[in-house]
Amino acid sequence: xxxxxxxxxxxxxxxxxxxxxxxxxxxxxxxxxxxxxxxxxxxxxxxxxxxxxxxxxxxxxxxxxxxxxxxxxxxxxxxxxxxxxxxxxxxxxxxxxxxxxxxxxxxxxxxxxxxxxxxxxxxxxxxxxxxxxxxxxxxxxxxxxxxxxxxxxxxxxxxxxxxxxxxxxxxxxxxxxxxxxxxxxxxxxxxxxxxxxxxxxxxxxxxxxxxxxxxxxxxxxxxxxxxxxxxxxxxxxxxxxxxxxxxxxxxxxxxxxxxxxxxxxxxxxxxxxxxxxxxxxxxxxxxxxxxxxxxxxxxxxxxxxxxxxxxxxxxxxxxxxxxxxxxxxxxxxxxxxxxxxxxxxxxxxxxxxxxxxxxxxxxxxxxxxxxxxxxxxxxxxxxxxxxxxxxxxxxxxxxxxxxxxxxxxxxxxxxxxxxxxxxxxxxxxxxxxxxxxxxxxxxxxxxxxxxxxxxxxxxxxxxxxxxxxxxxxxxxxxxxxxxxxxxxxxxxxxxxxxxxxxxxxxxxxxxxxxxxxxxxxxxxxxxxxxxxxxxxxxxxxxxxxxxx
Numbered sequence: 269x270x271x272x273x274x275x276x277x278x279x280x281x282x283x284x285x286x287x288x289x290x291x292x293x294x295x296x297x298x299x300x301x302x303x304x305x306x307x308x309x310x311x312x313x314x315x316x317x318x319x320x321x322x323x324x325x326x327x328x329x330x331x332x333x334x335x336x337x338x339x340x341x342x343x344x345x346x347x348x349x350x351x352x353x354x355x356x357x358x359x360x361x362x363x364x365x366x367x368x369x370x371x372x373x374x375x376x377x378x379x380x381x382x383x384x385x386x387x388x389x390x391x392x393x394x395x396x397x398x399x400x401x402x403x404x405x406x407x408x409x410x411x412x413x414x415x416x417x418x419x420x421x422x423x424x425x426x427x428x429x430x431x432x433x434x435x436x437x438x439x440x441x442x443x444x445x446x447x448x449x450x451x452x453x454x455x456x457x458x459x460x461x462x463x464x465x466x467x468x469x470x471x472x473x474x475x476x477x478x479x480x481x482x483x484x485x486x487x488x489x490x491x492x493x494x495x496x497x498x499x500x501x502x503x504x505x506x507x508x509x510x511x512x513x514x515x516x517x518x519x520x521x522x523x524x525x526x527x528x529x530x531x532x533x534x535x536x537x538x539x540x541x542x543x544x545x546x547x548x549x550x551x552x553x554x555x556x557x558x559x560x561x562x563x564x565x566x567x568x569x570x571x572x573x574x575x576x577x578x579x580x581x582x583x584x585x586x587x588x589x590x591x592x593x594x595x596x597x598x599x600x601x602x603x604x605x606x607x608x609x610x611x612x613x614x615x616x617x618x619x620x621x622x623x624x625x626x627x628x629x630x631x632x633x634x635x636x637x638x639x640x641x642x643x644x645x646x647x648x649x650x651x652x653x654x655x656x657x658x659x660x661x662x663x664x665x666x667x668x669x670x671x672x673x674x675x676x677x678x679x680x681x682x683x684x685x686x687x688x689x690x691x692x693x694x695x696x697x698x699x700x701x702x703x704x705x706x707x708x709x710x711x712x713x714x715x716x717x718x719x720x721x722x723x724x725x726x727x728x729x730x731x732x733x734x735x736x737x738x739x740x741x742x743x744x745x746x747x748x749x750x751x752x753x754x755x756x757x758x759x760x761x762x763x764x765x766x767x768x769x770x771x772x773x774x775x776x777x778x779x780x781x782x783x784x785x786x787x788x789x790x791x792x793x794x795x796x797x798x799x800x801x802x803x804x805x806x807x808x809x810x811x812x813x814x815x816x
Contacts, residue, residue, distance in 0.1 A: 269290075269293065270290065270291065270292045270293070270316065271291075271292055271293040272293040272295050272332075272379065274379035275293050275332070275379045275382055275386075278379050278380055278382075278383035279383050289327050289330060289368055290316070290320065290328070291329075291330045291331075291332055291386060292313055292329070292330070293382075293386075294309055294312075294333075294349065295334075296334040296349070297349075301347070301541055301545075301583065302348050303533075303538055306347070306533070307529065307533060307537075309348060310351045310355060310529065310533075310575050311529060313331065313351075313355055314355065314521060314524060317355075317363065318521065318522055321363055321366060321521070326365060328367065328390075329366050329367060330369055330370070330371065331352045331353075331356050331369075331371070332371050333346070333349035333350070333370065333372045334346055334349055334375040335374060336350040336352065336353050336372050336578075337353060337372045337400045337582070338585040339400055339407055341585075343402065344374065344375065344589070345583070345586035346375070346582065347579045347581075347582040347583040349372075349582075350578040350582035350583075351576075351579050353370055353398070353578045354566075354571070354573075354576070354577055354578035355571050355574065355575050356369075356370040356398070356566075357578075358562075358567055358570060358571040358575075359521065359566075360397060360662070360664070361566045361568045361659065361662045361663045362569070362662075363521065364662050364663060367397065367663070369390075369397035369399065370398050371399050371400075373401045374402060377401070395666060397663075398667070408666060409564075409666075410666075410667055410670045411564070411667055411670065412670060413674060414645075416632075417635065417638075419635045419638035420639055420640075421554075421633075421637035421638045422449060423449045423452075423508065424450065425451075425476070426504055426505070427452065427504050427507025427508070427553075428452075428453045428454070428455055428480075428499055428504045428506050428507060429451045429453065429454050429455065429506075429507055429508040429510065429554075430455045430457065430506060430508065431446070431454060431456050431510045431512065432509075432511045432513050433511065433514060434456030434457060435458040435460070435461060435465065436458075436514055437605055437608060438626065438630070439456070440464070440465065442510060443456060443465070443468060443479065444472075444627075444630075445630045445631065445634075446508075447475065449633075449634055452476070452477060452478065452504065453477070453478045453480065453503065453504050454477060454478070454480070455480045455482060455503065456480065456481050456482065457482045457486055457495070458483070459483065459484070459485050461481045461482075461483050465479060465481055480503065486535070486539040486542060486543070487534055487535070487538040487539050488542075489542050489545075489546075492543070492546060496546045496549075505550075505551075507554065508554035508556065509543055509547060509552055509554065509555050509556070510554075510556045510558070511539060511556070511558060511580075514535065514536075515532065515534070519569055519572075521569075524571065532573055532576060533572065533575075536576040536580065540557070540579075540580065540583065543555075544587070554595065555584075555595065556595045556597070556637065557583070557584055557594070557595070557597070558597060559577045559580040559596050559597060559598050559644075560573065560574075560577045560599055561601075562574045562577055563575075563578045563580075563581060563598060564577075564598055564646065564667060565655075565659065565667065565668075566659075566665075577598070581596050581644055584596035584644060588643050595637055595641065595643065595645075596643065596645075597632075597636050597644075597646075599624075599629065599646075599647055599648070600622075600624055600646075600647060600648030600650065601621040601622065601623050601624060601648075601649075602624060602629060603625050603626055604626050619655060619659065620650050620651045620654035620657075621649075622650060622651060623649075624648075624649045629649075632645075652668055652671050652672055652675055654740045654756070655668065656672055656756045656757060657736050657737075657739050657743070658740075660757055660760055661736050672755070676755065683751060685749055687749045687750065688750050688752075688776075690702075691776075696778070696779065699773070699779070700769060700770075700779060703772060703773060703778070704765060704766075704769040706749070707765055707768055707769055707772075710742060710745050710746060711732070711765065714734065714742045714745070715729075715732055715738060717732075717733075723765060724765075725764065725765040725766040726766055727764060729742075729764065730763065739758075739760065740756060740759075742759055743758045746758070750772065752775065758771075
């Protein structure tokens with residue numbers, strides 16, 4: 269037990285090499301925008317994880333946070349603790365061998381009750397590795413699809429809109445979208461504006477929007493104070509703030525340095541601290557933070573990025589709680605970013621995140637800025653079954669369960685396929701063998717094996733060379749050929765030809781291998797009993813003088 273002394277007294281402690289579970293439970297802290305504490309907490313948890321990874325037989329690592337995940341509007345929100353949720357979600361994918369789970373409780377919960385919840389989750393065994401306790405109830409995170417609605421988010425010509433990260437891959441699209449929404453003046457801040465926005469500025473001017481470029485470091489409080497002093501004087505009053513800055517790149521948790529963390533955190537967390545403080549003296553109508561779906565799903569080699577995302581997500585709730593405007597958007601994969609980072613983009617696409625054309629994705633902005641929009645919205649284009657299958661090669665990813673269930677319900681049962689008809693019409697004792705041959709043929713084609721290559725029915729599909737993308741391909745082909753809806757994680761749940769054949773037999777109401785064997789044994793026994801009765805009858809007849 270590391271961190272909270274009261275909790276340590278309840279749970280006990282011991283050397284890392286002698287325990288089954290390690291709990292990091294930092295104290296709740298004070299200010300919701302304590303950026304230095306967020307750095308310190310992330311780095312401490314990172315060092316603990318790195319130390320465990322190096323052990324030959326590492327224990328499981330759990331995090332206990334306080335108000336890191338608001339459950340309802342108005343729930344206390346602690347973005348500093350939220351960095352552990354981003355770190356944990358990536359840790360679950362990057363090092364599942366040490367991942368235990370993350371548990372969030374209210375800061376008012378006594379140590380004795382918090383310890384009880386920790387013990388419960390350490391032995392729960394239900395696959396839920398992210399849990400929140402509020403008012404005696406246990407909550408787990410789930411994405412909920414929502415239909416797009418019309419928005420009343422209209423910007424005024426009289427106000428200024430401040431864009432941070434203006435020259436990044438998203439910045440120009442954001443500027444154009446704000447202009448399309450009616451913004452009269454857009455102030456674009458970047459450290460080195462260069463010539464990147466010149467053409468856009470001329471284009472906007474022709475349609476009545478003024479683009480003002482400012483060279484400044486948003487983390488420089490003095491420079492930003494000077495800029496804020498201009499609003500309402502030589503610039504129109506400030507109406508909206510939009511933080512879309514990004515820096516840094518992928519690095520494994522084991523190789524991550526303090527410099528890597530600083531580079532990733534600075535343009536988001538440090539910038540947010542400055543912008544939040546300065547905004548308190550103005551009456552902005554919009555305070556929009558660009559976050560990422562990686563903070564919800566986790567992302568290998570990007571623990572520092574997922575941590576910044578979860579900080580932004582919870583910070584938006586903290587601002588709303590004190591009556592200030594705040595909106596955070598968990599964006600999916602932008603096409604420009606996928607093109608810029610070819611290898612990473614290809615990995616994400618293969619993992620089910622479809623690149624969204626920038627000019628299309630940004631048009632969701634008015635929808636998430638409406639007066640009735642929730643504090644947090646996810647905008648993503650995803651192949652959910654493929655995403656679930658790819659992520660579940662390493663982690664639980666229960667957050668997409670409801671999305672998958674809706675897709676499966678919507679797909680329903682397909683018309684009877686030709687193969688399903690053949691299967692139904694063949695002799696019952698032949699059905700399992702016929703289905704097994706069908707699975708072998710499809711698996712061989714998906715993996716790319718020659719038709720004459722024999723497959724061991726007890727060998728794992730992934731031992732045979734299958735990957736997550738292939739597993740979803742096989743699941744979909746089987747679903748189509750059998751005319752039934754099958755879960756995305758089918759191949760992970762039944763990873764051999766034999767187990768998959770039995771599962772599908774049971775699903776379709778046919779005899780499994782065990783049932784067929786039992787039936788065969790039963791049939792053989794019945795025939796043996798018949799022969800025994802016949803012999804006994806013949807012997808009795810002979811005793812009576814009859815010839816059998």
